[in-house]
Amino acid sequence: MLHYRSSGKSNDQENRARMLISCPDRPGIVASVSRFLAEHGANIVHSDQYTLSPKGGMFFIRIEFDLEHMEERLVWLERDFEPVAKQFEMDWRIHLASKRKRLAIFVSKEDHCLVELLWQWRAGDLDADIVMVISNHPDMKTFVESFGIPYHHIPVTADSKSEAEARQIELIEEAGVDTIVLARYMQIVSPTFVQRYPNRIINIHHSFLPAFVGGNPYRQAHERGVKLIGATAHYVTEELDAGPIIEQDVERVSHRDSVDNLKRIGRNIERVVLARAVSWHIEDRILVYDNKTVVFN
Amino acid sequence: MLHYRSSGKSNDQENRARMLISCPDRPGIVASVSRFLAEHGANIVHSDQYTLSPKGGMFFIRIEFDLEHMEERLVWLERDFEPVAKQFEMDWRIHLASKRKRLAIFVSKEDHCLVELLWQWRAGDLDADIVMVISNHPDMKTFVESFGIPYHHIPVTADSKSEAEARQIELIEEAGVDTIVLARYMQIVSPTFVQRYPNRIINIHHSFLPAFVGGNPYRQAHERGVKLIGATAHYVTEELDAGPIIEQDVERVSHRDSVDNLKRIGRNIERVVLARAVSWHIEDRILVYDNKTVVFN
Amino acid sequence: MLHYRSSGKSNDQENRARMLISCPDRPGIVASVSRFLAEHGANIVHSDQYTLSPKGGMFFIRIEFDLEHMEERLVWLERDFEPVAKQFEMDWRIHLASKRKRLAIFVSKEDHCLVELLWQWRAGDLDADIVMVISNHPDMKTFVESFGIPYHHIPVTADSKSEAEARQIELIEEAGVDTIVLARYMQIVSPTFVQRYPNRIINIHHSFLPAFVGGNPYRQAHERGVKLIGATAHYVTEELDAGPIIEQDVERVSHRDSVDNLKRIGRNIERVVLARAVSWHIEDRILVYDNKTVVFN
Amino acid sequence: MLHYRSSGKSNDQENRARMLISCPDRPGIVASVSRFLAEHGANIVHSDQYTLSPKGGMFFIRIEFDLEHMEERLVWLERDFEPVAKQFEMDWRIHLASKRKRLAIFVSKEDHCLVELLWQWRAGDLDADIVMVISNHPDMKTFVESFGIPYHHIPVTADSKSEAEARQIELIEEAGVDTIVLARYMQIVSPTFVQRYPNRIINIHHSFLPAFVGGNPYRQAHERGVKLIGATAHYVTEELDAGPIIEQDVERVSHRDSVDNLKRIGRNIERVVLARAVSWHIEDRILVYDNKTVVFN
Structure with a gap:
């Protein structure tokens, strides 16, 4: 009584990426990441987040976002994200939906x-x-x-x-x-x-x-x-x-x-x-x- | 959370038949049918029965049975069963498991x-x-x-x-x-x-x-x-x-x-x-x- | 094969709130809301979001967040959020977890x-x-x-x-x-x-x-x-x-x-x-x- | 996705019994038991049977049957059944539905x-x-x-x-x-x-x-x-x-x-x-x- 759900096969796939982050839980993570994405012109299509035990615990998030010319801009995006990642001690990666x-x-x-x-x-x-x-x-x-x-x-x-x-x-x-x-x-x-x-x-x-x-x-x-x-x-x-x-x-x-x-x-x-x-x-x-x-x- | 269950692929298949009967419910149906089968040398391997509302209702049964030389004896079996079927006003049929x-x-x-x-x-x-x-x-x-x-x-x-x-x-x-x-x-x-x-x-x-x-x-x-x-x-x-x-x-x-x-x-x-x-x-x-x-x- | 999941009965309840927002989809919603919350000292404990058809569609989000002295600060929070809500034409409400x-x-x-x-x-x-x-x-x-x-x-x-x-x-x-x-x-x-x-x-x-x-x-x-x-x-x-x-x-x-x-x-x-x-x-x-x-x- | 099914609460309960039998599998068991019940005036309301591995295996059956004046006649029924049980080396018991x-x-x-x-x-x-x-x-x-x-x-x-x-x-x-x-x-x-x-x-x-x-x-x-x-x-x-x-x-x-x-x-x-x-x-x-x-x- 459960199924896998795919993100669909829309044309948007070429401009879509998925970001996965794990890090120690701390206030301000969502704000920092979403501000970062907004400032880079990305639109969050879906995000799902999970915190393992509220205090002193771990924070996990998956964000799907769209960005014009995603493929060329990925390297810059990743470079720019480094300071944010460092600040929150993130284990992170970005996957292009178009890269099967x-x-x-x-x-x-x-x-x-x-x-x-x-x-x-x-x-x-x-x-x-x-x-x-x-x-x-x-x-x-x-x-x-x-x-x-x-x-x-x-x-x-x-x-x-x-x-x-x-x-x-x-x-x-x-x-x-x-x-x-x-x-x-x-x-x-x-x-x-x-x-x-x-x-x-x-x-x-x-x-x-x-x-x-x-x-x-x-x-x-x-x-x-x-x-x-x-x-x-x-x-x-x-x-x-x-x-x-x-x-x-x-x-x-x-x-x-x-x-x-x-x-x-x-x-x-x-x-x-x-x-x-x-x-x-x-x-x-x-x-x-x-x-x-x-x-x- | 349910599955189909097959009757298996054993060698017995060639001597196995399935009998399906519907008729008005009345005392003595199971006794008559099983005595009939026993007297003809058949061995009941599985039987499942259902009565729709105890009194004045309908009786349904499915019997799997084995009988040596089933294929040649089927016609005789069917002929001999006629009187039993008539007595109880049965709607019935026998299928050979070997006849796919x-x-x-x-x-x-x-x-x-x-x-x-x-x-x-x-x-x-x-x-x-x-x-x-x-x-x-x-x-x-x-x-x-x-x-x-x-x-x-x-x-x-x-x-x-x-x-x-x-x-x-x-x-x-x-x-x-x-x-x-x-x-x-x-x-x-x-x-x-x-x-x-x-x-x-x-x-x-x-x-x-x-x-x-x-x-x-x-x-x-x-x-x-x-x-x-x-x-x-x-x-x-x-x-x-x-x-x-x-x-x-x-x-x-x-x-x-x-x-x-x-x-x-x-x-x-x-x-x-x-x-x-x-x-x-x-x-x-x-x-x-x-x-x-x-x-x- | 599914169950309801409660948000738990922790002591944090008194400083926790749940924000529900629906509005036309547009870039920057998550960023604006999460920045707003971060600037007001709130910590997002859980957020779940859903966009109905990527373009020209509807945006829905539920955010659970913690804030010290939540009860007293709720009115200010709501007042301060008004401009954000207006900008994105939000239908929104904040519920205190402590208010059963x-x-x-x-x-x-x-x-x-x-x-x-x-x-x-x-x-x-x-x-x-x-x-x-x-x-x-x-x-x-x-x-x-x-x-x-x-x-x-x-x-x-x-x-x-x-x-x-x-x-x-x-x-x-x-x-x-x-x-x-x-x-x-x-x-x-x-x-x-x-x-x-x-x-x-x-x-x-x-x-x-x-x-x-x-x-x-x-x-x-x-x-x-x-x-x-x-x-x-x-x-x-x-x-x-x-x-x-x-x-x-x-x-x-x-x-x-x-x-x-x-x-x-x-x-x-x-x-x-x-x-x-x-x-x-x-x-x-x-x-x-x-x-x-x-x-x- | 499954449920228990009760045998109902009909008035018939007082004349209903359930017979449970396990014994080595052999031809003629169903015939003998159902003939026995028919000869004693019992009407089989439901029967379910299972054979563990067709040859040299075990036979299990549960029969629900109705009989007028069941309670008084139970001792005679049990006594009369002894020879049948002995013949097939049965482990058996009869329960009155009325005896909760x-x-x-x-x-x-x-x-x-x-x-x-x-x-x-x-x-x-x-x-x-x-x-x-x-x-x-x-x-x-x-x-x-x-x-x-x-x-x-x-x-x-x-x-x-x-x-x-x-x-x-x-x-x-x-x-x-x-x-x-x-x-x-x-x-x-x-x-x-x-x-x-x-x-x-x-x-x-x-x-x-x-x-x-x-x-x-x-x-x-x-x-x-x-x-x-x-x-x-x-x-x-x-x-x-x-x-x-x-x-x-x-x-x-x-x-x-x-x-x-x-x-x-x-x-x-x-x-x-x-x-x-x-x-x-x-x-x-x-x-x-x-x-x-x-x-x-």
């Missing part, structure tokens, strides 16, 4: 999450470029290539793991990928890989975390006799299934459902939850703090 | 419902044969044919409407289609067509019926300012959007959602609701009575 | 919505003063009075209707009531009454509007054979069940559910939906525009 | 679950007798007694624990209690106590089990940053929070929700989930097998 995120999707044999992302992308609902699909299996090559997307089959064995990752990183770097989506990629990625892309690797885990960490969560769920099953999209960190949760959802099940039924029902949850998480990420709606996410949606 | 329903999918330009059905079919989750896709537009020909499914482009204009329907019926009859799915087919089918396939045409209407009957339901929903939008799968009857409802679901929306957003959110509800309804239909889980459905799931 | 809304609850015989509001109020979850309960029946007098709340039994007949309303208005005015909650009050209030309290009368309708307007919605729902039933909280306008929708929710039902079951299931939806709507209203989270609500939550 | 379950509710300081049960009971939605409330605190004495229900304040300290339990058991036995509801009773009951009432103690745990077992689950949920919180009703077994799950539900939360907000939101889930579980239990809809529940609803 570049995605690499990792997949193994289960294809439902991949298919969903491709379908949403083709329907124009996923405002990003899917620049490659990487898999440890060759199965979906033809299907993926029919969308005009390069497919890299990189087998992974216990022995070839680090070699495979080196190849993956090479491809990712060459193509300027900025977001990696593990769309039911059944391999554990190494700490080195994870550290290279902090808060930029999104995984879908097929359980309602923190219940059923690790392998075979649907079997675990069946054995425990739960009445709802779920899926969790999260940023990948070094600890397995313990990264910041972006989105979760559940579906009702009953004693009648076999493990196979749970898997089938689960597929629908997984694809929807992952697609929402990816959508929020590519629209710069997510800030990470204290191993949790602030999602502005 | 034959589906024709009608579609216009919006492809999400079609894609969902094809995807579930390819994944083995839709236990039916999709024997053709009929469209008043040529757009999806290549895509559909890549699944090995014939695609018939039959344009429909005000003038050609009855001619087009004649052609559709011809194709349907030739191919032995038993279920027609209107997967966002944006043409109103004629009373003649509807009467030919009672309780065999499933439509997806993109609103929570009976709210927003007719055209542009998302625009209507936006104008009314509702906080949830929905979709409804129903059997088609002569009165527009007034047939027996099979399934409905909703998603939360807010003042922030434009009509385009509602459409995008709605697409996900529509495909899921339609797929559930089709799944229940092909597993013989639905009985129609008094313009309503009894769904055994 | 004063509620009158109207009820007939069904008590579940009243009980819910009383229970939440006693638990400290409803940050308002319930100053009276008015009923056309005497049934709940003892119960209500056990909470220390005055109960006024004002019978309503076809003949006494206008007289009864006059008495209601008298009580409301005397007690300084600012919000009227129709908690399953089974009388239609007159246009005169409605006009007197625009966007201040909240009604709970026991259907998913606009489906099943008018009387006996659960019976109507049963006859149509819907698979979900719902409830809708809305501001009362002169047209029956057509006012701005604040909140809606649904529950799944099936062919098994009698009209009585729908009523029982519905009771739970009604009380939850109404309590959410009241909660949002008393926290000044709702703006009305074009017969719809903008709900900042 | 006798409940003891245990509570500590949080009253929302208790209030919900009392409210449903007073509204006639909980078809049982609440024969006592036991608490380790005196707080709710007046409130509970206003419903005409005895309130026993039995303080529990580390030292007095076994003494307190002895007193509880004494009260329970004297009053012929058959079901114990731990409605946020914040004491761990002893193995001795648990063994005495197998599948007759229902607890509400304020998390989505198996996530957040043990103390302070809302704090744990907040620390993990989950996007949904839940509650679980289960039968109590010796292992903490590990008994057969009866019902679960969740609500959406966000980064904005403090631990206190989670508690407030959670209260609504807890009361609804517990009330559903109790309702199913008192209508004899639950069978326990392999530390899981089969819920016929």
